[in-house]
Every structure is written in structure tokens, then in C-alpha cells.
Amino acid sequence: MKTLIIQYTPRNKQSTTKQLLDSFLKNCDDDIEILDLTKSAPEFLFENAISAMMKRNHGGAMLNASEQSVLKNIDRMTQQFVKADAVVFAFPMYNFSMPGIVKTYLDLVAQRGQTWDIDANGNYVGKMKGKRALILMSCAGVYNEEPYKSWDHTFGLMKTILSFMGFAPIQMVAAQGTAIPDMQSTLLAQAIQNTLTIAHTWNASMPTLAK
Numbered sequence: 001m002k003t004l005i006i007q008y009t010p011r012n013k014q015s016t017t018k019q020l021l022d023s024f025l026k027n028c029d030d031d032i033e034i035l036d037l038t039k040s041a042p043e044f045l046f047e048n049a050i051s052a053m054m055k056r057n058h059g060g061a062m063l064n065a066s067e068q069s070v071l072k073n074i075d076r077m078t079q080q081f082v083k084a085d086a087v088v089f090a091f092p093m094y095n096f097s098m099p100g101i102v103k104t105y106l107d108l109v110a111q112r113g114q115t116w117d118i119d120a121n122g123n124y125v126g127k128m129k130g131k132r133a134l135i136l137m138s139c140a141g142v143y144n145e146e147p148y149k150s151w152d153h154t155f156g157l158m159k160t161i162l163s164f165m166g167f168a169p170i171q172m173v174a175a176q177g178t179a180i181p182d183m184q185s186t187l188l189a190q191a192i193q194n195t196l197t198i199a200h201t202w203n204a205s206m207p208t209l210a211k
């Protein structure tokens with residue numbers, strides 16, 4: 001089973017999110033492929049790319065050589081995502097959600113015919129069924145209770161996007177309160193423990209999940 005790690009932890013050695021990811025990687029015996037978005041940034045979908053995508057993915061038309069070349073990197077990233085058996089996202093919370101670079105990546109792989117489609121009855125179908133997803137995140141605040149709970153759009157949005165593609169289950173581990181000295185170390189220890197629990201059963205639980 002191949003797990004694709006989609007990582008955006010630009011603070012590198014300083015990164016709390018990276019601590020969660022490292023715990024996962026050290027304790028998961030899956031075949032791992034890492035996409036580091038700080039080194040391979042996804043492209044924005046400007047006019048040329050969107051029109052080529054619409055022409056091919058929604059219009060069913062063949063692309064000419066120049067349109068194919070516009071989509072070359074976008075399609076390569078999408079194929080890497082589609083071929084994974086499971087995905088792990090690792091990023092900090094920015095402005096109550098995922099960082100823009102992660103959203104840009106998701107906009108790019110959310111291609112009709114690749115990660116989702118519309119069936120003969122006009123219903124949306126996720127094409128990533130039988131695959132699981134994990135989101136590792138850290139954030140300065142704590143969002144467990146109102147009024148702050150509804151400020152956090154990270155998990156809700158990630159879950160909607162990944163569910164639409166068919167992923168299940170979609171789990172999330174958050175190291176919250178990284179800016180709160182009294183809570184930071186306890187919450188991080190809990191988050192690392194939760195990550196380890198998931199990592200230890202990452203492979204073993206797949207046959208049940210795929211049913």
C-alpha cells in the first residue's frame with residue numbers, strides 16, 4: 001500500500017506539524033512517497049490551464065500539444081495523487097483554515113474524471129473510494145469549544161473536499177494551543193500519541209476500511 005504525504009511545513013526543524021508528521025513516518029511501515037509543497041509548489045489555475053481542463057475534463061475533447069503542455073505539471077501531480085492508496089496531509093493552520101498552497105494543490109487535483117466524476121444518472125461520484133486520509137495540523141489557538149469552535153474551518157473544509165472525492169475514513173490530529181505556554185506541551189504530547197495510534201494501525205486496518 002502506498003501512502004502519499006502532502007507536506008507543507010515551511011518552518012522545517014521549528015515546525016510543530018513536522019513533529020506530528022515525523023511521529024507518523026517513524027511508526028508507519030507503509031510504502032511512503034513525499035510531496036513537499038515547499039519544494040514542488042502547485043501551479044495556480046490561470047486562464048490557459050482552466051480552459052484546457054474544461055475542454056478535456058468537461059467537454060471530452062482532445063487537447064492540442066500546447067494545451068497538453070500547459071497541463072503537464074498539473075496532470076503529473078494529479079496522477080501522483082490518484083495513484084496513492086492513502087494520503088496524509090501535514091500543514092499548520094493559517095487564517096482558520098489550510099494554507100493557500102494546500103488549497104491550490106486541492107484545486108488542482110480535484111479534476112473531473114480523475115478524483116471525481118458524474119455518473120449516467122447525473123450523480124456525483126468520488127473516484128478515491130477505498131482510500132483513507134489523515135490530516136495532521138497544528139495551530140496557535142484552541143478550537144474545541146464555542147465561540148472559537150466555529151472559527152476553525154480546517155477540518156470541515158478538508159473533510160468536505162476529501163469526502164467528495166470518496167475518501168473514507170478521514171481522520172484529523174491537531175496539535176492545538178502552540179502559542180499557549182501552559183497548554184502547549186500537554187496538547188502536543190496528546191496529539192503525538194493520537195498520531196502514533198493511527199500510524200500503528202495504518203496498514204492493518206485498511207482491508208476493513210475498504211469494504
Ligand SMILES: Cc1cc2nc3c(=O)[nH]c(=O)nc-3n(C[C@H](O)[C@H](O)[C@H](O)COP(=O)(O)O)c2cc1C
Nearest residue numbers: 011015016017092093094095096138139140141178
Ligand atoms: C500566516 C499565518 C496565519 C496563521 N493563522 C492562524 C490561525 O488562524 N489560527 C491559529 O490558531 N494559528 C494561526 N497561525 C499560527 C500557526 O498555525 C501556529 O503557530 C502553528 O503551530 C504553526 O505550525 P508549524 O510550527 O508547523 O509551522 C498562523 C500562522 C501564520 C504564519
